[in-house]
Amino acid sequence: MVKAKSTDRQTEEKIFNAATAIFEEKGFAAARMQEIADHAGINKSLLHYYFRSKEQLFKAVFQPLMKKMFDKLFSVFMLNIPFEDKICMYYNEHIDILLKNPRLPIFLLYEISHNPDLIKSIGESLPTRQLRDAIYKIHHNELQEWGITKKDMPQLMITIVSLAVFPFAARDMMRIVLSKVAEIRNFNSFMQERKAFSASFVISALKNRKK
Amino acid sequence: MVKAKSTDRQTEEKIFNAATAIFEEKGFAAARMQEIADHAGINKSLLHYYFRSKEQLFKAVFQPLMKKMFDKLFSVFMLNIPFEDKICMYYNEHIDILLKNPRLPIFLLYEISHNPDLIKSIGESLPTRQLRDAIYKIHHNELQEWGITKKDMPQLMITIVSLAVFPFAARDMMRIVLSKVAEIRNFNSFMQERKAFSASFVISALKNRKK
DNA sequence: ATATAGTTAAACTATATAGTTAAACCATAA
């Protein structure tokens, strides 16, 4: 019985990993239950034995991914360190995470925009306003010096995130549109460079801000 | 015969518009030929009579959209005006276009990442390198003064575009994650604000750049 | 050894959808 339960978990995990990979690659609509089963090395019956339906399996995959993403983000921005250091740390960490899951951004963005309910429950549980207020409180002096008001915070936050996330969402577009621009041929090294570029770009913009 | 041809064009256009709307809203995989026919006010037989298959119809919609998008972008950046003005103009124009087609970015990005062939032919015909070189030539003085080398250009270009396009791709994510942050409740006015914010952000960053 | 939980195999149902066909309909140009 004890061993059986352990096997249980292993299988569940195999399924979870397979589903994550397939959903992330193909999206919900184009993913096939058979393919997920194959990828997990089990058969379709067992897939439905563990997760009653495609929707249920999808949610089981999607929501933790989503939460993990945000928790990571929030944890960095909640740190009590100077703003400049925080920006550097954010780009270093977030870009590294995404380099390991390059298809995650386009997957999450697309699925949310086609099924907003999926994330509603998560969204409501996120301490978004607390984050904004915390950031604003921690960095009050710096932000004030740069002329950033509370009203500017959403613009600033979206801006910071854009620089890291957009290139992943636009990866294949870049690959094709900019394929003839030599410097971008290798996406990985482009993103490595981008860590420092983005950080210094944001800091420079803030330091030289006109209201 | 003459009148027939004109009717022909009208129907083709009705189909084209309907297909554009449905594909943009649902994506290729989830779009239904029946729904497109309904939306166009015709029946499925006629749909196949004009466009032999779903793939063909999709390409007929997708490729012009893509090209239109890039032509507009390129035309702004090719203008021979000061860099600061160009940045302002870009954000004003591009954000206005996207406000009229808010689902276009996520649609294009997703479909390209799931079927890169779709755009390969377009991509190859785009004067990307010329654009980079033209920008670099037109703004040589300003860029040099700011310490932007040719090698930095891709980072800079992606950065500029990110700030305008990412919020559209992340629109529903923002809607949910930031729903409790009062300042963002109205996406439209958020993007209106963003025109000036982005422009001044980029200019400030460049003027204060450390190499 | 036996019962049990996890697992497989294969056949099955139900449904959705792309695409086809053929006959009839209708406006218009010759």
Added chain:
DNA sequence: TTATGGTTTAACTATATAGTTTAACTATAT
């Protein structure tokens, strides 16, 4: 008037896929 080309209707085929069922198999705990 009549031939033509765009159009509708409705029935059709073919296929893909989610999900079900059932019987048999296997390892393990007791």
